[in-house]
Amino acid sequence: MPPAPLRRRYSAATKRALLDVAAAQFAEHGYAGTSLDVVVAGAQVTKGALYHHFAGKQALFEDVFARVEEDAAARIRAAMTSAGDPWDQARSALRAFLDVVREPAYRRVVLQDGPAVLGHERFREQEERTSRALVHEVTERVLVASAEVVDPAMVDTFSRILYGAVSAAGEQVASAADPTAETLRVECALGVVLDGLRQQATAGLRLTDPVAAP
Amino acid sequence: MPPAPLRRRYSAATKRALLDVAAAQFAEHGYAGTSLDVVVAGAQVTKGALYHHFAGKQALFEDVFARVEEDAAARIRAAMTSAGDPWDQARSALRAFLDVVREPAYRRVVLQDGPAVLGHERFREQEERTSRALVHEVTERVLVASAEVVDPAMVDTFSRILYGAVSAAGEQVASAADPTAETLRVECALGVVLDGLRQQATAGLRLTDPVAAP
DNA sequence: AGTCGGACATACTCACGGTACGTACTTTCA
DNA sequence: TGAAAGTACGTACCGTGAGTATGTCCGACT
Incomplete structure (x- = not known):
């Protein structure tokens, strides 16, 4: 499944998407209760993207x-x-x-x-x-x-x-x-x-x- | 009154040993930084003992x-x-x-x-x-x-x-x-x-x- | 003397954070 | 303009560690 080429071009958008989803998850389930798999799934990206934008x-x-x-x-x-x-x-x-x-x-x-x-x-x-x-x-x-x-x-x-x-x-x-x-x-x-x-x-x-x- | 059941005394000792080691670990490395494997090793027991005395x-x-x-x-x-x-x-x-x-x-x-x-x-x-x-x-x-x-x-x-x-x-x-x-x-x-x-x-x-x- | 249950030991599963590596797309520059 | 370099991811995998299922030994009660 080739991802939408639109997303690739705007990396700032993916970073913000990750931050948005992460903020919601952290707020609702706390730090320990938040899975990065869920975050990347919610942002429609993979862990590669997350670890490209954030150290961890x-x-x-x-x-x-x-x-x-x-x-x-x-x-x-x-x-x-x-x-x-x-x-x-x-x-x-x-x-x-x-x-x-x-x-x-x-x-x-x-x-x-x-x-x-x-x-x-x-x-x-x-x-x-x-x-x-x-x-x-x-x-x-x-x-x-x-x-x-x-x-x-x-x-x-x-x-x-x-x-x-x-x-x-x-x-x-x-x-x-x-x-x-x-x-x-x-x-x-x-x-x-x-x-x-x-x-x-x-x-x-x-x-x-x-x-x-x- | 018969002397305290030997069985119980040993059990209480292991529980206290677990608590002692856990207290030291939690204090030094924090909750997330503490491994239960290290705790049970420090108390000279196994996870079976830990999960027998504590829910988690x-x-x-x-x-x-x-x-x-x-x-x-x-x-x-x-x-x-x-x-x-x-x-x-x-x-x-x-x-x-x-x-x-x-x-x-x-x-x-x-x-x-x-x-x-x-x-x-x-x-x-x-x-x-x-x-x-x-x-x-x-x-x-x-x-x-x-x-x-x-x-x-x-x-x-x-x-x-x-x-x-x-x-x-x-x-x-x-x-x-x-x-x-x-x-x-x-x-x-x-x-x-x-x-x-x-x-x-x-x-x-x-x-x-x-x-x-x- | 049996046997029942508490007090563990052993071996395993599984979720999850992190990593290594590959790849498509973009930008740079001769 | 075309190749090299870099960016922005995707994919596959690993190690760790919490939790579990099951077996076993041994003191205690009948």
Whole structure:
């Protein structure tokens, strides 16, 4: 059965087809539950094509991972631009994230399989360029607007902790029986935390690096 | 009462040997990187023994996972009993957790491979009985000591968020170039968050469920 | 003393990731 | 313009490793 000559000419199309099918498979069945035979069959090609475009299963997953993360970050960023006040920006970003984290694809690829497949090292590298960068950005604006003294190292530490808190909040919302109700609770709880920071801000908080400080 | 059946004792020994070897392998090479052939060879038995004691690779991992988590929770709990004030308890528990999370075994088995292998569902079930229960306990004591009104549903939401924050903090410490220095920053950052809560507590915080509230 | 069942051992299957090699089509260049 | 080089796959195959089917030994109970 001679394959359609049309497909041969556009290799970018086959690569995208592979990525599309792989993304759907990884999202639905997870990394371990996805067979490359199924992927290539779904993309109407063979393993030769797959291994021509990707170094292996892990590399394929990494590309899918990056696409999912970038897409999510873009949407959160879009939902954030409107507000002017850093606190409002943080709040709208949180809301957008709580929406994103409810999608099965993001949960499966990024939160569930991501760390195990990529390893902590590569996982963090990937995050650094997308969602973590976003959280870092928002955190920095909030902290600068709140504290009198803000050390860059502390911004990093703070943003990572907040990122963990927000991720857990997202997981909580996503797995709740009533996600809408849980969203309210989560926003309330995080609101209390943020209010706590805000109160300290008005009291003249100084966020210095305890290591560098004399 | 006649002495313990000899048969059973030998059987228990082989099972423990399998668990020991498996724990070491999973901790060092991860779930996917661990071969059952290596495990049974290390335990001086064959696959027949393994599949007699465990339903499969995943079940074996789950037992290892439970052991690692229970061990960690026990150590944290032990480090916590001394202090009397809920805030101090929370602080010492945090410190103990930051130690635990720096161990490769815990990082690999629980944080990295856990969610992917067990799935979110079973992962949460396992957590519920150990570390999460601990965090929930501490959170409840702190909140009850702080707020005038505390809704149980909010305690759950709060503890999950705090758990995520602490986990991220642990990850941050574990992967830092200078873990000791990063520990100081993390404790400082989390201290600020806790102080924020404490200030609101003295101001008469009421932590009601926004869903149930009229 | 039989025999029943738990605790393994042995040998095998099969799915799946990865590789080696061949081939058609395209581009390059003398 | 025609041959050489390179691209973009297809085909056939291998090794590994999880899981299974079946046999067997031996302590325990009747």
